[in-house]
Amino acid sequence: MPNRLADQTSPYLLQHADNPVDWWPWGPAAFAEAIDRGVPVLLSVGYASCHWCHVMAHESFEDETTAALMNEHFVNIKVDREERPDVDAVYMDVTVALTGHGGWPMTVFLTPAGEPFYAGTYFPPTPRAGMGSFRQLLEAVTSAWRTRRDEVEASGADIAREVAAAARASGGPAATLTAELLAGAVEKVARAFDPVHAGFGPAPKFPPSALLEMLLRHWARTGDDASLRMVTATCERMARGGIYDQLAGGFARYSVDATWTVPHFEKMLYDNAQLLRVYLHLWRATGSPLAERVARETASFLLTDLRTAEGGFASALDADTVVPTSDTVGAHGGSGHSVEGATYVWTPAELVDVLGPDDGAWAAGVFGVTHAGTFEHGTSVLELGADADDPVRFTRVRAALAAVRAGRPQPARDDKIVAAWNGLAIASLAEAGALFAEASWVAAAVDAATLLRDVHLVDGRLRRTSRHGRVGSNAGVLEDYGDVAEGLLVLHQVTGDAQWLELASDLLGVVRGHFAADDGGFFDTADDAERLLRRPRDPSDSPTPSGQAAVAGALLTCAALTGSAEHRRAAERAVDVLTPLLAVNASFAGWAGAVAEALLAGPAEVAVVDRPDLERLARLATAPGAVVVTSGPLARGRAAAGVYVCRGFVCERPATTVEEVRAQLGVQVALVSAG
Numbered sequence: 001m002p003n004r005l006a007d008q009t010s011p012y013l014l015q016h017a018d019n020p021v022d023w024w025p026w027g028p029a030a031f032a033e034a035i036d037r038g039v040p041v042l043l044s045v046g047y048a049s050c051h052w053c054h055v056m057a058h059e060s061f062e063d064e065t066t067a068a069l070m071n072e073h074f075v076n077i078k079v080d081r082e083e084r085p086d087v088d089a090v091y092m093d094v095t096v097a098l099t100g101h102g103g104w105p106m107t108v109f110l111t112p113a114g115e116p117f118y119a120g121t122y123f124p125p126t127p128r129a130g131m132g133s134f135r136q137l138l139e140a141v142t143s144a145w146r147t148r149r150d151e152v153e154a155s156g157a158d159i160a161r162e163v164a165a166a167a168r169a170s171g172g173p174a175a176t177l178t179a180e181l182l183a184g185a186v187e188k189v190a191r192a193f194d195p196v197h198a199g200f201g202p203a204p205k206f207p208p209s210a211l212l213e214m215l216l217r218h219w220a221r222t223g224d225d226a227s228l229r230m231v232t233a234t235c236e237r238m239a240r241g242g243i244y245d246q247l248a249g250g251f252a253r254y255s256v257d258a259t260w261t262v263p264h265f266e267k268m269l270y271d272n273a274q275l276l277r278v279y280l281h282l283w284r285a286t287g288s289p290l291a292e293r294v295a296r297e298t299a300s301f302l303l304t305d306l307r308t309a310e311g312g313f314a315s316a317l318d319a320d321t322v323v324p325t326s327d328t329v330g331a332h333g334g335s336g337h338s339v340e341g342a343t344y345v346w347t348p349a350e351l352v353d354v355l356g357p358d359d360g361a362w363a364a365g366v367f368g369v370t371h372a373g374t375f376e377h378g379t380s381v382l383e384l385g386a387d388a389d390d391p392v393r394f395t396r397v398r399a400a401l402a403a404v405r406a407g408r409p410q411p412a413r414d415d416k417i418v419a420a421w422n423g424l425a426i427a428s429l430a431e432a433g434a435l436f437a438e439a440s441w442v443a444a445a446v447d448a449a450t451l452l453r454d455v456h457l458v459d460g461r462l463r464r465t466s467r468h469g470r471v472g473s474n475a476g477v478l479e480d481y482g483d484v485a486e487g488l489l490v491l492h493q494v495t496g497d498a499q500w501l502e503l504a505s506d507l508l509g510v511v512r513g514h515f516a517a518d519d520g521g522f523f524d525t526a527d528d529a530e531r532l533l534r535r536p537r538d539p540s541d542s543p544t545p546s547g548q549a550a551v552a553g554a555l556l557t558c559a560a561l562t563g564s565a566e567h568r569r570a571a572e573r574a575v576d577v578l579t580p581l582l583a584v585n586a587s588f589a590g591w592a593g594a595v596a597e598a599l600l601a602g603p604a605e606v607a608v609v610d611r612p613d614l615e616r617l618a619r620l621a622t623a624p625g626a627v628v629v630t631s632g633p634l635a636r637g638r639a640a641a642g643v644y645v646c647r648g649f650v651c652e653r654p655a656t657t658v659e660e661v662r663a664q665l666g667v668q669v670a671l672v673s674a675g
Contacts, residue, residue, distance in 0.1 A: 001071075009467040010080040011414045012048040016057065020067035023078040026087060034075040034112035040145050040152075041110040042074040042138075043091060047082050048414035049266040049316040052122045053105045054338055059125040060134045066125070069135060073142040074109075081106075082315060082418060083465050083474050086525050089536045094163060095119040109141050114533065115156030160533050167534040174519060174576040177596050181579060185586040185593060186218050186227060192587060194258065198233040200587060203258040207238060207251055209274035210541050210549075210590030216281050217597035217624035220666065228285065235282050238275075239294045242374070242381030245344070246367060247402040249297025250305065251275050253319070253543075261374055262381055265341045265411070266319035269306055270544045272298050273313075273424035280432045285622050290387075292436075299432055299441055302425060305413075310455070310469045311447030312417040313425045321409050343408050345379035346401075347371075354404045355397060363397050416467045419456050419480040420544065422448050426487030430494045434619055445491055452484055453503060461510060461526075477536075478524045481511045482550025489557045489627075496631040501561060508558055511551050512570060520573030522548050539581050545591030548574060553595040553625070560605045560627045561634060563649045575599060598625025602647040604665065607634045609654070610641035614661055618643050621665035 004024050005017040016023055024030035034041050044061075046053035060066045070076050081088035081104065088106070094116045096102045102121065109118040118141060123134035132140075144152055175181070189211065192200045199205045212231050219228040238244055241260025243252050251271050252263030276298040283291035306314045320338035346369050352360030363369070366388050369380040388394035426445045433441030455471050456463045462476030462484065476484075485504040492500040514526040517537065524536040524547050539548050552574035559567035578592040586593050603625035608615045618628045629635055638644055642654025645664045655661045 005078065009416060009465055009470060009472040010048075010083050011412075011416055011467070012046060012053075012080040012082075013078055015048060016061060016078050019057070019061045020064050020071075021061050021076050022067075022071045023076050026077055026079050026084060030075055030077050031112055031114060037075065039074055039112075040117075040141065041112065041114070042070060042076045043079065043106075043108040043110055044076065045079045045081050045088055045091065045106040045108070046104045047080055047316075048412070048416075049268070049318045050104050051264070051266070051319045051340055052103070054318075054320055056105050056122050056134075058338075060123070063125065066135055066138070069138045069142075073138065073145075075112075082414075082416070083472060085477055085479075086529070086532060086536050089524070089538060090163070090532045090534060091116060091119070093166075094159060094533075095121065097163075097166075098159075111153050111156040113153075113156070115153070115160040116533075117152050117156035117159065164534045167537070173580070174521075174573070175579040175583065177572075177575055177579050177599060179600055181583050182218065182593065182596055182600065183222075185582050185589075186215065186224065188584075189215070189586050190226060190230065193230050197259050198230070198237040199258075199260070200234075204254050204256050204264075205243075205258060205260060206254040206543065207243070207271055207275055208234070208587070208590065209271065209278055209543075210545050210594060211587055212278045212590070213274075213281065214586065214590045214593035214597060216278070216285060216622075217594050217601070220285070220622040220624050221597050221601045231278075231282060232286065232288070235279060235294075236290060239279075239290055240384045240386075242383050244294070245301070246382040246384050247398055247405060248301060248305075249294070250301030251298070261383060263341075264319055265344060267301075267305070267317040268421075268543070269302070269313050269315050269418070270421045270424055272302055272306075273421060273428045274544070276302065276428040276432060277424075280428070280435060281622075284435065284620055295432060296436065299429060299438070302429065303441070303444055307444065308415055308417065310417070310451055310466075311444075312422050312451045312466070313448060314413050314415040315418050315421065316414045318411040318414070321411050323409050341375060341379075341381070343405065343410055345375050345381055347373070347379055351401075355400055359393070359397055359400075362393070363401070366394065366397075416465050416472075417451065417456075418465055419452055419462050419476055420464075420483040420550075422452060423480070423483035423485070423487035424544070426484075427490040430487070430491045431619075434494045435616070437616070442491075442494055445487070446495065446497075449488060449491055449500060457503075460506070462507065475526065475529055478511065478515050478522055478547025479544060479550055481507050481515070482547055482552075482554050483545070485511075485554035486550060486557065489554060489561065492561070492632070493627055493629050496629070498632060501558075501632060504554065505558060505562070508551070508555055508567065515551075517577075519577055520570075521577035522551055522574065539578050539592070540588040541590050541592075546578075546589075548578060549589065549591035549595060552578065553591065553598070556595060556598055556603065556625065557627060560603055560625075561629065561632060563633055571595070572599065595625070601625065603627065605634055605646040605649065605651075606665065607638055607644040607646070607651075609635055609638040609644065611643060611656070614643050614655075614658070617658060617661050617667060618665065620667045621661075622667070623665055626665070 005013045091108045098119045127133045215227040215231045243255045243260045243263040253266045279291045279295040321342040348364045351363045368383040374380040429441045430445040463471045464474045464476045465472040485507045488500040488504040515522040555567045555571035582589040601624040604623040606628040608630050642656045644651045
């Protein structure tokens with residue numbers, strides 16, 4: 001049996017390369033095989049750090065009997081949803097429509113024409129309450145295909161038509177952005193705020209990164225203290241909860257409970273890149289020592305745990321840890337298999353073993369480690385209910401626990417480079433490096449940008465992924481262009497290097513030429529991309545900003561840096577397309593709201609001319625979406641030294657003192673004193 005996954009760039013596909021299942025990568029060859037054999041396609045979609053994907057792989061895809069059924073009766077296609085978000089989006093819509101829910105692993109049965117006729121998510125190896133086994137499903141689909149193929153194909157064609165029709169009918173007419181619309185959106189967000197545990201809505205709770213940025217910008221524009229309080233409370237509860245790694249920094253994907261106690265342990269680049277920027281901006285707004293510490297530790301996590309040899313940033317750390325058979329992990333739940341959270345959880349006895357009885361008991365109190373446990377099998381996830389009463393002791397204890405934990409088996413790393421998520425990391429590290437005077441962070445952002453330029457940019461177009469310096473074949477989607485452009489524009493502001501502004505402008509030119517829709521918005525795939533059941537176009541934020549919102553923000557920033565009226569108009573039209581969603585449910589349009597706040601605020605265009613002593617102060621401004629440069633079109637032709645605060649390239653009198661800069665831009669007083 002040929003191994004068709006062995007040369008893929010996706011770690012998720014490579015995890016399945018040695019399965020007894022005859023997997024095909026997504027592509028025309030697989031569907032041609034299904035046509036030639038006259039069999040349906042089994043599409044399996046997941047990602048490398050997905051816990052239940054690993055479970056189903058072990059239970060079914062590594063099983064010889066199950067694999068034999070799959071190979072005999074289906075052409076089996078394996079897709080990494082992070083490499084092909086377009087394929088994932090189209091068939092996830094089908095799965096949700098047919099079952100009422102979605103998730104991964106996603107399992108969809110298709111006709112050889114790619115039309116879906118049955119879908120689900122995880123299927124167990126043996127029957128469970130209310131759910132048949134995966135083998136039973138395979139046998140039932142095989143029987144239906146053999147005895148009622150015409151009916152099955154007709155059903156698939158009907159579903160495909162309904163998917164296409166629903167896409168054409170989705171969305172409402174664009175609406176003009178107003179301050180009143182944004183105020184109403186924030187009021188609806190406030191009604192979903194959890195006044196006890198912070199965050200928004202019930203469990204599970206995900207870090208609402210884009211929404212927090214929107215609220216910070218709303219506070220900065222309007223002075224609405226309620227918005228700032230929601231951000232402050234949510235950031236503090238997350239930072240003190242188990243969702244945050246209390247020993248080494250970095251956030252897990254989400255909390256399974258409402259109290260931020262027990263995380264789903266995978267750590268994603270996109271979450272940490274965005275949260276670094278949120279905590280940086282919260283520190284900038286309030287001077288919070290906790291926000292500064294978390295921002296610094298999250299940057300350290302990115303650089304220590306996710307940076308690759310090529311200078312980019314890996315996608316994720318797994319939720320699970322593979323515990324070797326020879327290890328005895330006791331309370332951690334067994335050995336010789338994947339154990340969720342095994343690297344991170346502790347018992348009181350383990351703390352005493354590492355720290356001794358006095359420090360061990362003290363650490364158990366500080367970190368909320370109990371004999372009953374907050375997780376599984378009597379283990380606890382570390383939390384920080386309040387700041388330790390002895391900071392020196394706290395630092396020593398953290399270091400000792402971190403050193404021992406580093407000797408435990410570690411979760412695997414998905415080391416593919418995703419263009420969009422690296423764009424988010426570039427923006428965060430460049431800005432944080434500038435504000436915290438950490439030159440190495442800025443240098444890391446430059447390295448990542450250089451990798452994207454040299455490896456991901458092929459014939460003027462972005463490719464979505466690479467691994468070990470080898471670019472993948474999958475075309476970049478809208479979020480890749482928007483997030484990379486955003487990162488490059490921030491990098492230009494920090495370094496003054498014109499190449500990043502030029503490259504961002506080129507990428508936005510590709511977007512306007514190949515992704516534009518008639519209503520002023522954008523499709524998620526290019527006009528020359530592979531044709532699927534529908535052309536994806538999702539205005540909603542996922543864990544990352546929607547592609548449309550990301551592009552709108554990059555267009556607005558580029559317009560502020562260059563004076564481009566065309567980019568400004570394009571940004572305004574894109575936001576207008578997003579305002580119906582923003583008005584109804586800003587929780588799914590946080591980045592659109594953040595961009596909208598910047599539009600209403602200007603944004604401020606700041607040129608620091610021959611006053612390096614005032615540059616950092618200018619960057620501390622909380623003005624929504626403000627751009628700050630020391631060179632380039634905005635700074636060109638300014639004769640007198642000073643800080644020029646402009647809107648639409650029309651400038652106020654240059655500020656030459658700390659007080660004048662503060663007055664024009666709004667800078668937190670404590671930060672001025674510290675600066």
